[in-house]
Amino acid sequence: MGGRGPVSSAQTFVDLLAGRRDAATLAPRDWDGVIGVARSETMLATLAHRLKDSALPPTVAALFADQRAAAAVARQQALWEAEMARRALAPLGIEFVLLKGAAYAAADMACAAGRQIGDLDILVSEPDIRRAENALLKAGWEWVKADPYDDFYYREHMHELPPLIHKARDRMIDVHHTILPRTHRITPDALALMSDAVKRPDGFAVLNPADMACHCAAHLLADGDLQGGLRNLWDFHLMTRDFAAADAGFWGKLDARAELHGLRAAVRRAARLARDLYGSVLPSGWDGQDGSDVWYRRRLLARDDWGRVTRLLLEQAFYIRSHWLRMPPAMLAKHLWTKWRKKP
Amino acid sequence: MRHSTRIAVGPVQFRIGSDWAAPIAALDRLYAGYPQDEARPADATVRLFAARPWRRWLRPSVHIGGDFVVPDALPLPLSMGLLAAEMGMNLQVALGWRRHMLLHASAVAKDGRALIMSGESGSGKSTLAALLGEGDWRLMGDEFTLIDPASGDALAFPRAVSLKNEAIAAVAARVDVARLGPLLAGTPKGDIRHLIPRADAIAAMHEPARPALLLFPRFGGEASIEPMGEGEAFVRLTEASTNYVALGEAGFAALTRLVRETPAFGISYPDGAAGIALVEQLWADAAR
Amino acid sequence: MPDPAYRAAPPGALRFEPLGEVTAIFDRRSVQTHLVVSPMPEILEAMGAGDCDAATLAARLAARFDLDGVADVGAILNERLGELAAMGLVERA
Numbered sequence: 215m216g217g218r219g220p221v222s223s224a225q226t227f228v229d230l231l232a233g234r235r236d237a238a239t240l241a242p243r244d245w246d247g248v249i250g251v252a253r254s255e256t257m258l259a260t261l262a263h264r265l266k267d268s269a270l271p272p273t274v275a276a277l278f279a280d281q282r283a284a285a286a287v288a289r290q291q292a293l294w295e296a297e298m299a300r301r302a303l304a305p306l307g308i309e310f311v312l313l314k315g316a317a318y319a320a321a322d323m324a325c326a327a328g329r330q331i332g333d334l335d336i337l338v339s340e341p342d343i344r345r346a347e348n349a350l351l352k353a354g355w356e357w358v359k360a361d362p363y364d365d366f367y368y369r370e371h372m373h374e375l376p377p378l379i380h381k382a383r384d385r386m387i388d389v390h391h392t393i394l395p396r397t398h399r400i401t402p403d404a405l406a407l408m409s410d411a412v413k414r415p416d417g418f419a420v421l422n423p424a425d426m427a428c429h430c431a432a433h434l435l436a437d438g439d440l441q442g443g444l445r446n447l448w449d450f451h452l453m454t455r456d457f458a459a460a461d462a463g464f465w466g467k468l469d470a471r472a473e474l475h476g477l478r479a480a481v482r483r484a485a486r487l488a489r490d491l492y493g494s495v496l497p498s499g500w501d502g503q504d505g506s507d508v509w510y511r512r513r514l515l516a517r518d519d520w521g522r523v524t525r526l527l528l529e530q531a532f533y534i535r536s537h538w539l540r541m542p543p544a545m546l547a548k549h550l551w552t553k554w555r556k557k558p
Numbered sequence: 559m560r561h562s563t564r565i566a567v568g569p570v571q572f573r574i575g576s577d578w579a580a581p582i583a584a585l586d587r588l589y590a591g592y593p594q595d596e597a598r599p600a601d602a603t604v605r606l607f608a609a610r611p612w613r614r615w616l617r618p619s620v621h622i623g624g625d626f627v628v629p630d631a632l633p634l635p636l637s638m639g640l641l642a643a644e645m646g647m648n649l650q651v652a653l654g655w656r657r658h659m660l661l662h663a664s665a666v667a668k669d670g671r672a673l674i675m676s677g678e679s680g681s682g683k684s685t686l687a688a689l690l691g692e693g694d695w696r697l698m699g700d701e702f703t704l705i706d707p708a709s710g711d712a713l714a715f716p717r718a719v720s721l722k723n724e725a726i727a728a729v730a731a732r733v734d735v736a737r738l739g740p741l742l743a744g745t746p747k748g749d750i751r752h753l754i755p756r757a758d759a760i761a762a763m764h765e766p767a768r769p770a771l772l773l774f775p776r777f778g779g780e781a782s783i784e785p786m787g788e789g790e791a792f793v794r795l796t797e798a799s800t801n802y803v804a805l806g807e808a809g810f811a812a813l814t815r816l817v818r819e820t821p822a823f824g825i826s827y828p829d830g831a832a833g834i835a836l837v838e839q840l841w842a843d844a845a846r
Numbered sequence: 847m848p849d850p851a852y853r854a855a856p857p858g859a860l861r862f863e864p865l866g867e868v869t870a871i872f873d874r875r876s877v878q879t880h881l882v883v884s885p886m887p888e889i890l891e892a893m894g895a896g897d898c899d900a901a902t903l904a905a906r907l908a909a910r911f912d913l914d915g916v917a918d919v920g921a922i923l924n925e926r927l928g929e930l931a932a933m934g935l936v937e938r939a
Contacts, residue, residue, distance in 0.1 A: 283806075301934075796879070810872040814870055
């Protein structure tokens, strides 16, 4: 971190979120790069919320107000998808747990402010998955694609049904039965995730705090190729901060749950990265260093002033790595080859 | 990026970057008369780039990127870089702008009141606006019209007019050649030539206008006028808006108000002169 | 099998704007716009706060509208209620 020369837009963006940099110290044109990076990370509305009370150039303030308003609409839409899933599944007694963005919004967490929410992700216990599928199909969702290979791939290897899209509302739902693909070398305890979930007064269930942080870290590090990593890390930073403030024993519980799910390394790394990028305060024992973190930090900050991913080789390496994590090597070769052959 | 420029059209400040000098030079010529504020941060970013470094020189083809990207957008040859820039700017506004309700419609104004024309490409809405804008109307825009949810007013987006095919000759005959861009022949959208709006239209681009007439033109067939109900105008305009849904209740309120307060008609016309005559006739009634 | 009962949206959730022959309904919970024609607005208005099935609804509507001569009002209302439920405007009780 640090280094010589002018500070990159990605670094400035992270510094603004972390509160290390005062927005008033930016030159007007510095905003181009910061906004470009924020847009590419789908975090512009997040930044708009973070800097709500900061001194901003008038046009930036106006743009940010637009972003906050649009994010409020998008959040309402996402919660409605959760409500419609509830209306489809509850009459059949199928329990489900909201995951990721919809869960953060339903629980009104700090990280939900301005957070982009894509598909609706829900967790259903494995024995219920067929019934859930049928109930959703009856309620107006339909398969996104009929490609037999993709379908086979999802059902055999992934941790979710092939994505369904609602024919009237044009919104996707991902029905998971665990939080990492079956082929992943790490197999979180899905039963524990479901049975220890927290039911909210509004009727929606979300993961308990420690599991939610585990899932966030898994999503960031064990599942993906660090695409959208700054956002997931921001989620992790804010949720662990607030969970620890509400419960002094949170970090200990998180450690135990991470151990249970086989996600200790991912959770520890997420915590260190959140500390390095966003200034998370970690308990003793968590606050160490790991030489390989530097690669993750570089990958997370690899955006130029135009919002483009820099360090393409590094990105490629993480893409291959993410597939490596999800699938045993022979299967990986088959998967990449099949994907390759499908290209026109 | 290697080359870049900044352009303000209506309320939107663009930043356009390019791997090549030519599209930027062409933009700078078209937009030389627009107000410049070099210190203003950009609302929208457009990138024109080569997929591989060597493609800057070897069969150069221009990919369109920016804040928002259409995954399967085809690249254009460098000779059509100006069209790529135009498409990139449209895309960023269509997908990114949230302050106003965005209508895929042309508009002209007179005495502070706006005539809004919505239709598919090929409906002639762009040509009609360009022709009216050379008469005693102020051109507000040939592609997008913005509706301010708070006031209900129409706001201008007077980018360089994109004249297509037969419209090129029809308009070129009436304007100083200095106001025309280069002819882009044989693009995926046909022949294209840009028209720089009149200086008074550019100078007035921040002045709102009260919507007074909504037209849904259709090019071809006998001249005819069909009054349109509020419900149908509402449906058509939701379809013509790229951000109606994203605006939530503000969009709903703005659109119901617009169709209630503004008389709407579908018109068919066989040629430009007939179209103008219909417009002027309806305007005379609406403005009374 | 008895007709299913439905529950209306809570007060303030829906905004009605008549536009000539159609009514635009904005649902604040879903941020969705629905364009409907008669008898949808009338049905929504007659639903009230409690649970309501087609028979109850038919009785309420009959008090306000001339439904004589409409064959099988109950079946028609059942179908309309199902459509309103699919739009999320009412919910199965």
